[in-house]
Structure formats: C-alpha cells, structure tokens
Amino acid sequence: MSTLYVDTINEKTVNNGVYIPDHVLQVVQGTVGSTTSGVTALGTNAFADSGLQANITPSSASSKILINYQVFLGQNANGYQSKSRIVRDSTPIGVGTQEGTRGVASAVAMSYSSYGSNGQYHNLPQGISFLDEPATTSQITYKIQAATYNTVTWYLNRSAIFQDGGTQGYDAIPLSVITLMEIGA
Numbered sequence: 001m002s003t004l005y006v007d008t009i010n011e012k013t014v015n016n017g018v019y020i021p022d023h024v025l026q027v028v029q030g031t032v033g034s035t036t037s038g039v040t041a042l043g044t045n046a047f048a049d050s051g052l053q054a055n056i057t058p059s060s061a062s063s064k065i066l067i068n069y070q071v072f073l074g075q076n077a078n079g080y081q082s083k084s085r086i087v088r089d090s091t092p093i094g095v096g097t098q099e100g101t102r103g104v105a106s107a108v109a110m111s112y113s114s115y116g117s118n119g120q121y122h123n124l125p126q127g128i129s130f131l132d133e134p135a136t137t138s139q140i141t142y143k144i145q146a147a148t149y150n151t152v153t154w155y156l157n158r159s160a161i162f163q164d165g166g167t168q169g170y171d172a173i174p175l176s177v178i179t180l181m182e183i184g185a
Contacts, residue, residue: 020184021184021185022183022184022185023183023184024181024182024183024184025059025063025182025183025184026056026059026181026182027179027180027181027182028054028055028056028179028180029054029177029178029179029180030052030053030054030177030178031052031175031176031177031178032050032051032052032156032157032175032176033157033173033175033176034157034173035155035156035157035158035162035173036050036051036155036156036157037153037154037155037156037158038050038146038153038154038156039151039152039153039154040146040147040148040151040154041151042150042151044101044102044103045092045103045104046147047083047084047085047087047092047145047146047147048145048146048147048154049143049145050071050084050143050144050145050146050156050176051156052069052071052143052144052156052176052177052178053141053142053143053144053178054141054142054143054178054179054180055139055140055141055142056139056140056142056180056182057137057138057139057140058134058136058137058140058182059137059182059184060137060184060185061135061136061137062135062184062185063182063183063184063185064131064132064133064182064183064185065131065132065133065134065140065142065180065181065182065183066129066130066131066132066180066181066183067086067094067129067130067131067132067142067178067179067180068127068128068129068177068178068179068181069084069086069106069127069128069144069176069177069178069179070125070126070127070176070177071084071125071126071127071144071146071156071157071176072123072124072125072156072157072158072174072176073109073123073124073126073146073154073155073156074120074121074122074123074124074154074155074158074159074160074162075120075122075148075152075153075154075155075160076120076148076152076153076160080110080148080149080150080152081108081109081110081148081149082108082109082124082126082146082147082148082154083103083105083107083108083109083126083146083147083148084105084106084107084108084126084127084144084145084146084147085104085105085106085107085144085145085147086106086128086130086142086143086144087142087143087144087145088132088134088140088141088142089140089141092104092145093130093132094106094128094130094132105147106127106128106130107126107127107128108126109122109124109125109126120159120160120161121159121160121161122159123155123157123158123159123174125174131183142178142180143178144176144178156176157173157174157175157176158171158173159171
C-alpha cells in the first residue's frame with residue numbers, strides 16, 4: 001500500500017492543478033425566523049412567495065445545485081392542505097407530475113379537520129431535497145412559495161390560532177430554512 005502526502009490540492013484550471021469531481025464548492029443558506037401569512041389566488045397551481053429564499057452564483061455552468069428546505073405552515077381550520085414548492089427565479093422546479101386537474105407541489109401537509117381535531121392549531125413541517133441543473137454562471141434566486149386549498153390563508157412559522165403561551169410555553173416560533181450547495185461536476 002502507498003500513501004500520498006500533500007500540502008495543498010488546487011482545483012484544476014487550464015493546465016495545472018488537480019480535478020476533483022462531485023464536491024461541494026459553496027454553501028448558501030437563507031432563513032426566516034419570524035411569522036408571516038398570505039392568501040393564494042384560487043387555482044390548481046396558485047402559490048405566493050413565503051419570504052424564504054437564498055441566492056447563489058454557480059462557478060461553472062456544469063455545476064449542480066442541491067436544494068434542501070424545510071418550512072412550517074399552518075392554515076385556517078377550514079383548509080384542506082398546505083403546500084410548498086421550490087422556484088428557481090420564476091420557474092417552479094422539483095414538483096410532482098400533474099395528473100388530471102390535480103395541482104403539483106414540492107411538498108404537502110394535510111390538516112383537514114376530518115383527519116384530526118383542531119386543524120387551526122396545526123403548524124406542520126414540510127420540505128424536500130432536490131438536485132437542480134441550472135446550466136448557468138449567473139446569479140440564481142431559489143425561493144419557497146406556499147399555498148393552501150381554495151384561497152384559505154396560510155401562515156409561515158405559526159398556526160392560525162397562534163396563542164401567546166406566556167409562562168405556559170406553547171406556540172413557539174420555529175425556523176424555516178433553505179440551504180443551497182453548489183456541486184462541482
């Protein structure tokens with residue numbers, strides 16, 4: 001067995017250095033630790049910006065971007081489901097396949113009152129990991145959009161009721177996060 005010892009490994013440039021495939025070149029994170037709400041328009045794939053986003057500028061057009069996100073969404077008691085999706089600049093990505101007139105999303109959480117009591121108290125997590133291939137070296141904005149059923153109000157980082165628990169300690173505010181990792185090809 002042989003051992004190779006080095007002091008420095010440089011990324012391959014024109015004719016020197018070492019090429020290291022499939023490694024993380026940069027990591028960017030966006031967070032929202034406060035609460036907000038919104039109402040989406042009526043429609044199968046109607047979404048609104050949640051306020052959670054991050055920008056990244058790939059160093060190579062062959063790089064891939066690994067997107068990880070988690071949001072916490074609540075909705076009014078008469079809601080059916082909250083849903084979220086990833087948007088690259090203005091294009092939805094990482095969503096399911098449309099079947100019939102059903103909408104698509106990156107993640108959903110069901111909180112219809114028939115599935116459990118007191119749906120207005122629900123603040124459910126949702127998110128996914130998705131590997132994007134944007135093929136650009138221009139800055140990209142990745143954002144998370146939110147929606148609910150039939151124009152019902154959605155809430156980020158809180159439930160619809162959102163009680164101030166005082167010393168009782170309920171209705172804490174979570175942190176919603178999006179993390180972008182550039183993977184060198």
